[in-house]
Amino acid sequence: MYTPRHFMLDDPVLRRRLVREHPLALLVATDARAPEQPPIALHLPMVWSAEDGDGGALEGHLARANPHLAALRDGQPVRLMFSGPDAYVSPSLYDGALNVPTWNYLALEVQGRLALVDEREAKDTLLKRLIAQQDPGYAAHWRGLPEAYQQRMLDAIVGLRVQVLAVAAKAKLSQNRSAAERARVAAHFEAGTAAGLARWMRELAP
Numbered sequence: 587m588y589t590p591r592h593f594m595l596d597d598p599v600l601r602r603r604l605v606r607e608h609p610l611a612l613l614v615a616t617d618a619r620a621p622e623q624p625p626i627a628l629h630l631p632m633v634w635s636a637e638d639g640d641g642g643a644l645e646g647h648l649a650r651a652n653p654h655l656a657a658l659r660d661g662q663p664v665r666l667m668f669s670g671p672d673a674y675v676s677p678s679l680y681d682g683a684l685n686v687p688t689w690n691y692l693a694l695e696v697q698g699r700l701a702l703v704d705e706r707e708a709k710d711t712l713l714k715r716l717i718a719q720q721d722p723g724y725a726a727h728w729r730g731l732p733e734a735y736q737q738r739m740l741d742a743i744v745g746l747r748v749q750v751l752a753v754a755a756k757a758k759l760s761q762n763r764s765a766a767e768r769a770r771v772a773a774h775f776e777a778g779t780a781a782g783l784a785r786w787m788r789e790l791a792p
Contacts, residue, residue, distance in 0.1 A: 595755035673780035703745030
């Protein structure tokens with residue numbers, strides 16, 4: 587990912603927050619059956635494990651019926667791409683006429699190694715970790731469901747665990763513009779549909 591120094595997002599806490607707020611990842615991998623073919627791509631919500639920093643793992647699951655499952659193998663290198671809030675920036679928000687349009691956005695890429703989780707108890711534990719982060723109020727409901735139903739649901743999925751090997755994150759938030767221009771862009775976002783992007787802009791202002 588091309589990232590000029592002033593757009594780098596280096597803080598591990600903020601990187602994890604970006605994934606927590608925007609957990610839908612694009613998983614890209616070579617088809618293990620046919621590496622000469624174009625890579626496969628899957629949209630999957632992923633949760634970062636509790637370890638500090640940029641290490642640990644990202645976890646999720648996919649339907650056993652998904653035909654892409656056959657292309658995945660234990661130990662396979664994969665890439666996860668997360669997209670944060672984004673919005674168009676009009677040159678009318680800048681000082682002076684000699685400016686061009688651009689786009690503000692946040693993005694994060696993880697290079698990792700895949701493990702498939704298909705043992706029932708391990709999948710149940712993984713699923714409970716996902717529920718604890720995404721919908722903790724549902725945990726009691728899940729535990730109260732009939733055992734046979736729980737087992738059918740677990741059998742219908744395969745868990746994924748991606749060990750994190752490298753992380754790159756970019757926050758392109760007008761850091762290369764003047765303070766007045768940044769404030770104008772943020773205010774424009776707040777008045778429209780990009781208030782979340784404005785919040786990141788104000789927090790990460792130089």
